[in-house]
Amino acid sequence: MTPQYMNISYHDLLKATSGFSSENVIGTGGFGVVYKGIMAVEGIITSVAIKVLNLEQRGASRSFLSECETLRSVRHRNLIKVLSCCSSIDHRGNDFKAVVFEYMPNGSLEEWLHPKESMNSQPFESLSIMQRLNIAIDVAAALGYLHEHGPVPVVHCDLKPSNILLDNEMIAHVGDFGLARFLIRQANISSPSMTSASGIKGSIGYIPPEYGFGSQASTEGDIYSYGILLLETFTGVSPTDERFTDVSSLHSHVKMAFPSRVLDVVDSKMFLERQCPGTKTVCAPKSAHDCLVSVLQCGIQCSKESPRERGTMKQVVRELDSARMLLLR
Incomplete structure (x- = not known):
């Protein structure tokens, strides 16, 4: 209707x-x-x-x-x-x-992850691990609906923290559909294809590599952007951070630390109350550690270079729900 x-x-x-x-x-x-x-x-x-x-x-x-x-x-x-x-x-x-x-009174995820870079003067507290996980699951649910359960498959094409908006209860809402594309399912083709590939754009750091080679918009492209968003949400590091070069990226930064050193790359502000006395080491409980391993593994998988290896949003929701159960045990 x-x-x-x-x-x-x-x-x-x-x-x-x-x-x-x-x-x-x-x-x-x-x-x-x-x-x-x-x-x-x-x-x-x-x-x-x-x-x-x-x-x-x-x-x-x-x-x-x-x-x-x-x-x-x-x-x-x-x-x-x-x-x-x-x-x-x-x-x-x-x-x-x-x-x-x-109106979303709690602003965007961008403002919470990178408050100093935000144009909004409102002070933002640090997001807890559970808040970040809930936001990630909310966004995954929205993408899953767009890709598989809406009236017609839709590709967002510009998923990033500034387009994730938070309401009074910190529930995430995906916004800004100015670059969105409708997909059509052609006979005898298992995956959606776009009616037109003209004008494919996005935001630097979140654009899947295949778009740079002229590939059409796809749900796999959104999944790549989501993977980068997920890694950024839990590391607090932007994919356009100056530390990254032509041979390094947020994906490789997390992958190199995975799985034994995940606490070295996650945003320590998630555990401010769990700082080891006299050190900069994060003292996370095993449940939180296991949760982070699962979440970062999901982010690494989604942001792989090959579209075929990224999986689906249905799989992502299932994996993140399991990660939340690890955190709650």
Whole structure:
């Protein structure tokens, strides 16, 4: 069933954001700026997130259409909920396009993993191992739905921490579908193929290597990005960190330490209360150690160079659920 969206005008959004004030900016992206706004949703005054497209940016209009079409077709508790789309004219007579989403009060995963690099001045605490694992499972569930259980298979094409948004209860929601692609299943072909490979993009550090050689968008490509996201979530290290060179990467950094030295590469802030007295060594209980081994193994598997070796999101969810059980024992 196609959801019914709110009818919102340019002037409604202008008022909701106090004239698109810079004080209400909560994020920026390749195709536009995201503002926090206050407006009535189903008769209730509430906060919303308003993504205003920069239509001078090449590809912005296509991104707007892709995002509206994708979010109109899919519904899942771990996908950001779209409230309305606005295509109008601004006060200067220029084309204006915006998408209105539910507001995520706990910001993005990017802000929690790399608070010093975040444009948001809000102080962020460190995420615990359980919080990171729950977020990882939420994202995996969303991707599993997009790839296998939605009305039509969808490839996100831009999975990264800044596109993982957290609600009041720290439940993760995958957002920003501006680069998403619908897939079609052709007869006698076991895996989905894309209707068009034009304009394949993504974010440096998360783009699967095969895309650089002209391969079409695929669910395996999303799984690679997820693997990098998973490794970053538990190490606290960005794939674009300056320590990495042409011959090293986040994948190789974790793989070299696996499995005997996993505590050397994970984010020690997960265990601040378990620091060994007088040392910088993390004193993690065996349950946490076994959990981390399982999680990092999953991240390594997902981010392998060969698409055929990465597995599926269904397998990922199963493995991470098992890892959570190890942590809880």
